Every structure is written in C-alpha cells, then in structure tokens.
Amino acid sequence: VVKEKNRMGECPVWEERENALVYVDINSQKVCRWNAVTNKVQSVPVDARVSSVALRRRKGYVITLGTRFAFLDWDTQSVTTVLELEQDKPNNRFNDGKVDPKGRFFAGTMAEETAPGVQARRQGALYTLYPDYSVVKQLDQVDISNGLDWSLDHRTFFHIDSLTYAVHAFSYDVHTGKIACPKLVYHLEKEEQMPDGMCIDAEGKLWVACIDGGRVIRLDPETGKRIQTVMLPASRITSCCFGGKDYSEMYVTSAYDGLDETALAKEPQAGEIFKITGLDVKGIPQNFYAA
Secondary structure, three states: OOOOOOOEEEEEEEEEOOOOOOOOOOOOOOOEEEOOOOOOOOEOOOOOOOEEEEEEEEOHHHHEEOOEEEEOOOOOOOOEEEOOOOOOEEEHHHHHOOOOOOOEEEEEHHHHHHHOOOOOOOOEEEEEOEEEEEHHHHEEEOOOOEEEEEEOOOOOEEEEEEHHHHHEEEOOOOOOOEEEEEEEEEEHHHHHHHHEEEEEEOOOEEEEEEEEOEEEEEEEOOOOOOEEEEEOOEEEEEEEEEEEOOOOOOOOOOOOOOOHHHHHHHOOOOOOOOEEEOOOOOOOOOEEEEO
C-alpha cells in the first residue's frame, strides 16, 4: 500500500482519528504518515534515528529518537525533548516502543552496530515513561529491545529481545506498570530468522514480524505454538499492526537497508509497506500516551 521505500521502516501505528498509518524510517530519520483515503505520505524529518512512535491523547505523538523520549507536534513539525537517557553509552539508541493500557510509554534501547553484524552485547535496557515524565528501568542487559504488547486481560506483558530469537512473557501489574517473572513463550525456528516487531489480536494471539525471514507468524501464547505463517514479498519484515475501519487489516513494515545489490534486484518491493487482508481476525485499537 505504501510504495515509497523505507531504509528501515518500523513501528506502524494505526491512527483512527486521522484514518492513517503512522510509522518511522529509522535510518532516514523521519516520522511518516500514510493517509488511507488520499494514499498520500507525509513525513517530518528529525535530528537523530527515530525508532518508535505512539499516539498522544493530547494530539501529536510521543517518539523515541537517539536516546531521548520526545514529543512531536505534527502540525508545526516541532520536536520537544522530554528526557535523555544513557548519556554514558554514546553508541546506544532507542529501538521499539509502545503504550501500555494505562497510558505509559514502554521503550527499550540497543547498541548500534559498529560494522555489519557487529554490535556490543547486552548494552540495552527497557524503560517506562510514566505520564508524569518520570522513568523506570524495567530490564537491563538487553541486546535489542523489540516487539512489545500486553495480553487482553492486562496481566501479561510480552517482549522480544531479538538476539535471543524468542518471545518472552512477564507478569504485569497494570496499577504500577511493573513487570516481573519472565518465561519463554516461543523460540523461533531457523527459517523464521530473527523476531522484530509484534502486535496482539482480538483473540489474544501474537503476531511477530520476522526480519530476514520474510514473514509474519501468529503464535498462541498459551500453548507456545505457531498457528499461522503469512509470507511476504520482502525478506526484511520489521513490524506489524492492525488497522483499517474495523481493525481487520494488518499493516506490515519492511526495510531495504542490509540488502546488497543482488538481493535488492530479487526484492523490488523491499522497504515498502504491505497490507494483509482476509486473516479472519481483528486487532485492537492502540493505546494513547496519557500526557
């Protein structure tokens, strides 16, 4: 649905009030919005790698860029820093982020690659930005904090640390926002490659984007089994979300960074955004950051 290619498209969010898909291109340092009615893409450039975007109750967005939490006013294109973290780790940046059922923004960090495929291990962490702008560190020694969501009963938090090739579940206290007691949900098969972004559907099943695996997979977190695979025409599948008028469509982001000329020739759609229909399952609306 979006032919405009992204170097590293990520973090799609359906914004019902705009009838639009909001997402980021991390490596192009821009926040984008595709209008489903006009089919037009608008974008706002920012001054660092922007890795996640979420809706704000007040209008505009909360974003992570570099190692900062910030607000983006779409109309004025102005960015306001809320807080800067990890200033002692100049090679780190934020990665994926999402808002919890009570309006807190969860986002995690990772070390940047120093060369293709080379990065320092366990340099990242997972943080929660509360509506009063205070921050709590939830996890430490994370490789690549990714793919997060909450169970429908709000008692479980799901998280991916990509280099573990696994999805984990934590007990989640909706009143305090604290997480605890991790346990394995699913370890990816070899052909599924590395887990990236993730979302939950209205039946409580998880959908995981498989970067370099060219697919999204549907998991049952109760049984730990894969129950569905949807293959896509690009290998570097980065994230997914449900959207559309009744949340029955799935939007999937991809990347072309990391592909050489031979691979790009074989994948003319690398970096585009895809829409999957006919899944016979719906998603649920995104949460708004409460401030």
